Amino acid sequence: MSKSSLKQTLKDLDTKKISIRELNQDYLKRIKEKDNLNVFIHFSEENVLKQLDNLEKDNSAKKLKGIPIAIKDLFCTKSMPTTAASKILENFNPTYESFVTQKLLDEGSIFVGKTNLDEFAMGSATNTSFFGNTINPLSKENEPLAPGGSSGGSAAAVAADLCLGATGTDTGGSIRQPASFCGVVGIKPTYGLCSRWGIAAFASSLDQAGIFSHNVEDASILLQSIAGFDQRDSTSAKVDIPNYFENLDDDLNGKTVGIPKEYSIDGTPMEISKIWEDAIKVLEKKGVKIKNISLPHTKYALPTYYIIAPAEASSNLARYDGVKYGFRSDEINSLDEMYENTRAQGFGREVKRRILIGTYVLSAGYYDAYYLKAQKVRKLIADDFNKAFKECDFIVTPTAPSAAFPLNEKQNDPIKMYLNDVFTVPASLAGLPGISIPFGKDKNNLPLGIQILGKHFDEQQVFNAAVSLERSYE
Amino acid sequence: MKIDKNTINKIARLSRIKLDDKESEDYIKDLNSILDWVEQLNEVNTENVEPLSNISSSILPKREDVSKDNNSSEEILENAPDKLEGFFAVPKVVE
Numbered sequence: 001m002s003k004s005s006l007k008q009t010l011k012d013l014d015t016k017k018i019s020i021r022e023l024n025q026d027y028l029k030r031i032k033e034k035d036n037l038n039v040f041i042h043f044s045e046e047n048v049l050k051q052l053d054n055l056e057k058d059n060s061a062k063k064l065k066g067i068p069i070a071i072k073d074l075f076c077t078k079s080m081p082t083t084a085a086s087k088i089l090e091n092f093n094p095t096y097e098s099f100v101t102q103k104l105l106d107e108g109s110i111f112v113g114k115t116n117l118d119e120f121a122m123g124s125a126t127n128t129s130f131f132g133n134t135i136n137p138l139s140k141e142n143e144p145l146a147p148g149g150s151s152g153g154s155a156a157a158v159a160a161d162l163c164l165g166a167t168g169t170d171t172g173g174s175i176r177q178p179a180s181f182c183g184v185v186g187i188k189p190t191y192g193l194c195s196r197w198g199i200a201a202f203a204s205s206l207d208q209a210g211i212f213s214h215n216v217e218d219a220s221i222l223l224q225s226i227a228g229f230d231q232r233d234s235t236s237a238k239v240d241i242p243n244y245f246e247n248l249d250d251d252l253n254g255k256t257v258g259i260p261k262e263y264s265i266d267g268t269p270m271e272i273s274k275i276w277e278d279a280i281k282v283l284e285k286k287g288v289k290i291k292n293i294s295l296p297h298t299k300y301a302l303p304t305y306y307i308i309a310p311a312e313a314s315s316n317l318a319r320y321d322g323v324k325y326g327f328r329s330d331e332i333n334s335l336d337e338m339y340e341n342t343r344a345q346g347f348g349r350e351v352k353r354r355i356l357i358g359t360y361v362l363s364a365g366y367y368d369a370y371y372l373k374a375q376k377v378r379k380l381i382a383d384d385f386n387k388a389f390k391e392c393d394f395i396v397t398p399t400a401p402s403a404a405f406p407l408n409e410k411q412n413d414p415i416k417m418y419l420n421d422v423f424t425v426p427a428s429l430a431g432l433p434g435i436s437i438p439f440g441k442d443k444n445n446l447p448l449g450i451q452i453l454g455k456h457f458d459e460q461q462v463f464n465a466a467v468s469l470e471r472s473y474e
Numbered sequence: 475m476k477i478d479k480n481t482i483n484k485i486a487r488l489s490r491i492k493l494d495d496k497e498s499e500d501y502i503k504d505l506n507s508i509l510d511w512v513e514q515l516n517e518v519n520t521e522n523v524e525p526l527s528n529i530s531s532s533i534l535p536k537r538e539d540v541s542k543d544n545n546s547s548e549e550i551l552e553n554a555p556d557k558l559e560g561f562f563a564v565p566k567v568v569e
Contacts, residue, residue: 095546096549191529237530238535303512321490323562337565340491341492343490355489356482356505357505357509359485359488360505360509373516374515375527376523382526414504
């Protein structure tokens with residue numbers, strides 16, 4: 001089945017080949033058929049129909065008018081509850097709209113629902129959600145696969161054609177890894193390109209909103225729509241947002257691609273090394289200069305990340321105390337007991353683990369040895385990239401060390417689970433833009449992803465390289 | 475072992491998360507294995523390296539220093555588990 005692209009749909013709407021209502025009815029039908037995938041935490045047909053009614057009364061021209069979009073349930077939305085996939089926010093109805101979702105609403109898009117994720121975006125398989133697993137739409141019958149995570153619901157929503165695009169957030173790989181697992185395109189832009197305002201915070205120095213879509217062109221259209229400066233996020237960047245789509249150029253002749261030797265990791269399946277080599281060969285044929293580069297601190301990125309991210313999370317998640325919003329335990333004989341029981345009952349196991357480790361590395365006597373040390377290594381990792389980008393225009397690597405793994409695969413060992421992010425975390429620590437595009441399959445016919453990294457705010461180069469690889473693969 | 479029963483209790487207390495005995499046991503194991511793993515950072519020489527806390531290269535923009543009253547206390551209280559006369563309500567703090 002060939003899925004309609006956003007670009008084509010915009011044309012079809014423009015030429016009246018299809019109406020906004022017909023388009024959305026089609027998506028609603030599919031969403032109901034694919035209910036078993038557990039893609040959405042919140043879906044209400046009535047809500048979608050209400051949005052349609054309102055949109056039909058609106059005569060103004062809008063860039064994304066009537067386009068069905070799925071929203072990761074980490075973005076606060078006024079019209080739908082927002083849970084962060086946590087029991088602690090089970091009944092939370094935001095009274096405000098996140099920056100990113102407001103931009104999409106202003107352009108006339110229709111929100112089909114709020115997608116499932118790992119609780120507070122902490123995970124790589126969408127299996128820490130309070131609302132159950134999401135199933136990868138590419139699974140064979142009776143062999144359910146994980147969609148990746150944390151934005152697994154959004155990646156699955158695009159892969160199952162339940163929307164024409166979806167929002168995600170990426171802290172250490174949470175857009176790129178599920179995009180790879182589900183065979184869709186996922187872009188995490190430069191840290192600061194999209195405002196974090198109204199996104200439930202996980203690790204604020206790393207969190208960044210981004211896009212899932214069927215192809216690179218669609219991603220370039222949607223990213224432009226959600227990017228931009230916002231006073232309410234102090235790390236939001238004041239940069240001009242180019243028209244990525246209009247500027248797309250698949251001619252890479254004369255460009256230089258960096259291939260980091262440290263990304264050849266022992267134990268990486270042959271198939272993944274193979275698609276990496278294939279991508280390099282394709283680029284070479286297009287006149288791209290291949291440059292072997294070194295990012296010497298790559299192996300320290302994961303341990304650095306797993307100090308910094310939990311530290312920031314432990315601080316960010318202190319706000320869930322049973323006082324201001326969300327769940328409150330019934331066992332509340334004193335204020336302290338209320339806090340401790342609320343948080344014990346409201347958070348899941350992985351979230352508690354990260355709060356505890358984060359609290360430890362920030363606690364008196366350990367701060368310098370762990371947190372400060374990690375921040376220093378982070379500087380070295382960022383410097384590695386700065387040096388490398390003096391010699392190349394973009395970097396190409398695999399996205400993830402495996403294809404989608406079985407849903408029921410036991411992941412009792414936290415470190416083993418953390419290794420899913422081995423190729424995505426370094427760029428997150430450096431704040432760089434990265435995209436994952438489907439590129440090749442493994443022996444079970446599951447998609448594999450190639451990751452393209454660019455310089456800060458050079459999303460255009462990332463898109464250009466991605467569209468070029470995509471067109472050569474199709 | 476870096477984390478023992480006393481340490482986990484202390485961290486849990488600082489985090490305001492009540493743990494039962496079984497959970498404490500599990501987290502002692504998890505946290506020790508994670509801390510052993512991150513120990514490899516000690517191999518890296520970070521002498522004279524500035525810690526990186528904010529990746530954003532742009533200079534923080536300034537805004538005008540004017541007060542704003544959004545008059546939003548009702549909205550702020552809307553999701554409160556318990557409220558009383560325009561305030562959040564919590565269990566009695568002072569005896």
